[in-house]
Amino acid sequence: MEIYRAHVLCCGGTGCTSSGSAQLIERFEQKIAEAGLEKEVKVIRTGCFGLCEAGPVVIVYPEGTFYSRVRVEDVDEIVSEHLLKGRKVQHLVYTDHASHEQNANKSLNDINFYKHQKRVALRNCGVIDPENIDEYIAFDGYMALEKALTKMTREEVIDEILKSGLRGRGGGGFPTGLKWKFTYNSQADQKYVACNADEGDPGAFMDRSILEGDPHAVIEAMAIAGYAIGASEGYVYVRAEYPIAVKRLEIAINQAHEYGLLGKNIFGTDFSFDLKIRLGAGAFVCGEETALMRSIEGKRGEPTPRPPFPAVKGLFAKPTMLNNVETYANVPQIILKGADWFCEMGTEKSKGTKVFALGGKINNTGLVEVPMGTPLRTIIYDIGGGIPNGKAFKAVQTGGPSGGCLPAELLDTPVDYDNLIAAGSMMGSGGMIVMDEDNCMVDIARFFLDFTVDESCGKCAPCRIGTRRMLEILERIVEGKGEEGDIEKLENLANTIKATALCGLGQTAPNPVLSTLKFFRHEYEAHIKEKKCPAHHCQKLLQYVITDKCRGCTLCSKICPAGAITGSVKEMHHIDTAKCLKCGACIEKCRFGAIVKI
Amino acid sequence: MPDMKEKYGQLQQVIEELKDQPGALMPVLQKAQGIFGCVPMDVQKIIAEGLGVTLSEVYGVATFYAQFTLEPAGKYIISVCMGTACYVKGSQKVLDKLSEELNVPVGKTSADGLFTLNATRCLGACGLAPVMTVNEEVYGRLTPDDIPGIIAKYRELG
Numbered sequence: 001m002e003i004y005r006a007h008v009l010c011c012g013g014t015g016c017t018s019s020g021s022a023q024l025i026e027r028f029e030q031k032i033a034e035a036g037l038e039k040e041v042k043v044i045r046t047g048c049f050g051l052c053e054a055g056p057v058v059i060v061y062p063e064g065t066f067y068s069r070v071r072v073e074d075v076d077e078i079v080s081e082h083l084l085k086g087r088k089v090q091h092l093v094y095t096d097h098a099s100h101e102q103n104a105n106k107s108l109n110d111i112n113f114y115k116h117q118k119r120v121a122l123r124n125c126g127v128i129d130p131e132n133i134d135e136y137i138a139f140d141g142y143m144a145l146e147k148a149l150t151k152m153t154r155e156e157v158i159d160e161i162l163k164s165g166l167r168g169r170g171g172g173g174f175p176t177g178l179k180w181k182f183t184y185n186s187q188a189d190q191k192y193v194a195c196n197a198d199e200g201d202p203g204a205f206m207d208r209s210i211l212e213g214d215p216h217a218v219i220e221a222m223a224i225a226g227y228a229i230g231a232s233e234g235y236v237y238v239r240a241e242y243p244i245a246v247k248r249l250e251i252a253i254n255q256a257h258e259y260g261l262l263g264k265n266i267f268g269t270d271f272s273f274d275l276k277i278r279l280g281a282g283a284f285v286c287g288e289e290t291a292l293m294r295s296i297e298g299k300r301g302e303p304t305p306r307p308p309f310p311a312v313k314g315l316f317a318k319p320t321m322l323n324n325v326e327t328y329a330n331v332p333q334i335i336l337k338g339a340d341w342f343c344e345m346g347t348e349k350s351k352g353t354k355v356f357a358l359g360g361k362i363n364n365t366g367l368v369e370v371p372m373g374t375p376l377r378t379i380i381y382d383i384g385g386g387i388p389n390g391k392a393f394k395a396v397q398t399g400g401p402s403g404g405c406l407p408a409e410l411l412d413t414p415v416d417y418d419n420l421i422a423a424g425s426m427m428g429s430g431g432m433i434v435m436d437e438d439n440c441m442v443d444i445a446r447f448f449l450d451f452t453v454d455e456s457c458g459k460c461a462p463c464r465i466g467t468r469r470m471l472e473i474l475e476r477i478v479e480g481k482g483e484e485g486d487i488e489k490l491e492n493l494a495n496t497i498k499a500t501a502l503c504g505l506g507q508t509a510p511n512p513v514l515s516t517l518k519f520f521r522h523e524y525e526a527h528i529k530e531k532k533c534p535a536h537h538c539q540k541l542l543q544y545v546i547t548d549k550c551r552g553c554t555l556c557s558k559i560c561p562a563g564a565i566t567g568s569v570k571e572m573h574h575i576d577t578a579k580c581l582k583c584g585a586c587i588e589k590c591r592f593g594a595i596v597k598i
Numbered sequence: 599m600p601d602m603k604e605k606y607g608q609l610q611q612v613i614e615e616l617k618d619q620p621g622a623l624m625p626v627l628q629k630a631q632g633i634f635g636c637v638p639m640d641v642q643k644i645i646a647e648g649l650g651v652t653l654s655e656v657y658g659v660a661t662f663y664a665q666f667t668l669e670p671a672g673k674y675i676i677s678v679c680m681g682t683a684c685y686v687k688g689s690q691k692v693l694d695k696l697s698e699e700l701n702v703p704v705g706k707t708s709a710d711g712l713f714t715l716n717a718t719r720c721l722g723a724c725g726l727a728p729v730m731t732v733n734e735e736v737y738g739r740l741t742p743d744d745i746p747g748i749i750a751k752y753r754e755l756g
Contacts, residue, residue: 316621431683433686
């Protein structure tokens with residue numbers, strides 16, 4: 001293996017690829033070759049670093065200099081200054097949002113965004129080349145599989161996972177070890193291991209990042225699971241919308257085959273295991289375990305009643321053990337370092353760490369991994385850098401369409417499975433969307449219901465019909481046609497759907513409405529009774545008016561598409577509310593802040 | 599059209615390759631969608647015969663999943679992300695602007711056959727919200743003002 005004096009790590013995750021990291025890598029390779037450094041400096045395309053906000057992200061080692069928002073034009077300077085002359089390019093170094101500090105000598109782990117994090121599931125993301133199995137092996141890859149196969153019995157493996165307290169990271173939080181044990185206990189000629197990579201919660205992208213950044217961790221974990229429960233075959237069900245993840249997973253499976261880490265007689269034992277990839281086709285409900293298995297069978301992805309549970313009768317009617325990507329990513333570490341090590345992290349009932357996808361109105365959007373029990377405030381303010389543009393925090397939405405919105409009063413809640421449920425939301429797969437004062441909570445509830453109505457498979461009536469009725473009421477409310485009694489109707493429907501829907505999608509669909517009703521009831525009441533949207537978001541409830549800050553520059557009257565603005569030069573203008581389309585074009589163009597929404 | 603014959607040939611080959619594996623219908627439909635750009639009735643009939651399943655089963659699956667379309671899409675498929683992160687950062691306005699600019703409702707194809715406008719599930723590029731894709735190309739941190747320029751670029755390409 002060649003030794004290089006410096007490494008240039010370029011993020012090849014979906015976020016940074018979208019901001020042009022592929023062109024950066026090409027340019028780096030070209031410029032490094034031109035400078036005659038190709039034997040000294042190596043360019044590596046890694047998985048996601050997590051700080052997507054700052055993308056495309058480049059880290060130069062051995063110094064660990066963290067460059068952010070790097071453009072193709074900047075590459076020449078980094079090569080000629082940093083790589084050739086050893087001088088860091090100060091103006092490209094990442095600037096911390098909160099402190100405005102730009103310190104080229106700070107290592108990655110000292111930056112606020114990373115300082116509070118603890119990376120277990122994401123440990124290799126942004127560190128290794130995911131398309132090179134040797135790099136994974138160099139970071140203890142496949143050692144856990146070797147340990148399990150050659151030094152542990154199947155029962156010992158299951159015991160270790162049970163003792164670790166690992167719970168399903170896909171949302172439900174069911175103890176992983178129990179799932180393994182149940183499937184182990186089932187007697188059958190064939191069993192299956194499956195991986196749920198149909199990450200459907202809007203605003204969650206941790207599973208994609210793990211598959212893109214560290215696909216071998218999932219393969220290794222599935223092989224360990226296969227050994228433990230007695231399965232020789234596994235399926236990874238991954239969204240077709242994740243092309244980079246699918247490609248890297250394919251490469252990784254092929255490499256594992258070449259190295260004999262998948263296939264027949266792994267590590268010279270009598271254990272054989274193989275993996276297949278199945279692509280999802282754009283149906284949210286397929287994230288539900290029984291629906292997912294129907295989809296792998298090539299059928300409509302409709303859930304089936306449980307029992308029978310998949311551990312007894314799952315894929316192709318055989319016992320099947322399904323875990324989510326992030327859950328699997330923890331497994332090799334638990335086997336290698338032991339359950340006691342894992343138990344040291346987290347809270348009493350939620351052990352280990354959790355990956356969150358921070359998004360929405362927050363400075364540092366991206367992926368973060370923190371120990372369970374970290375307060376929301378730490379995640380949003382210390383790691384996330386707070387709310388941009390000096391706006392006020394209003395709510396944080398966790399758990400996707402099954403979760404809820406939590407208000408500022410609950411910011412000190414330590415995040416774990418049970419605390420979030422007690423607070424009226426849930427962990428879900430780990431999406432965390434921050435909303436500021438400009439977001440209307442009734443409209444957010446409508447947004448989620450719109451999503452569920454669209455994604456409902458239609459099999460059971462409470463979900464198919466009930467969620468549509470709820471959506472219709474919410475649509476009326478945001479249009480200013482809400483009536484007395486609507487809130488009670490919503491609550492009534494919500495409780496019925498929760499109690500009677502067939503699967504998790506339906507049972508949790510009312511949560512966004514219930515949680516916003518609990519914490520932001522006044523916003524519903526303002527819409528219904530006063531026909532006002534307190535966040536000034538709902539177009540139908542708004543009026544645009546020009547205040548006396550107007551200097552009569554005439555700009556707004558020129559751009560108004562409806563010709564609703566009149567006024568002479570240097571005189572205060574006026575908006576004809578009857579003609580106004582409420583498009584907001586005038587507000588964006590006004591240089592004096594003279595136009596307001598009331 | 600001479601190349602249609604070739605496409606049907608490819609489809610037969612796919613069916614032949616996959617028909618013996620369990621749960622073959624989804625992968626076959628996915629390949630067919632790739633070959634034809636959609637899965638119209640005659641393609642579904644061939645798949646049903648090839649796999650030995652009923653046409654209603656094929657139709658049931660083809661209409662269940664958002665990825666399969668029964669009609670051909672435009673040359674450029676514009677997908678505006680309507681995930682939560684993009685929505686709270688204003689993707690609805692971007693979608694509205696596109697609909698206005700292209701004069702086509704969401705989910706439909708423009709009269710010239712050039713653009714199909716879709717609202718899509720979370721693309722997972724939340725760090726760049728609001729996001730849209732035009733075929734494989736990703737556009738992030740969008741405002742409605744960016745739209746006319748982007749559309750003009752593709753109109754020029756034809």
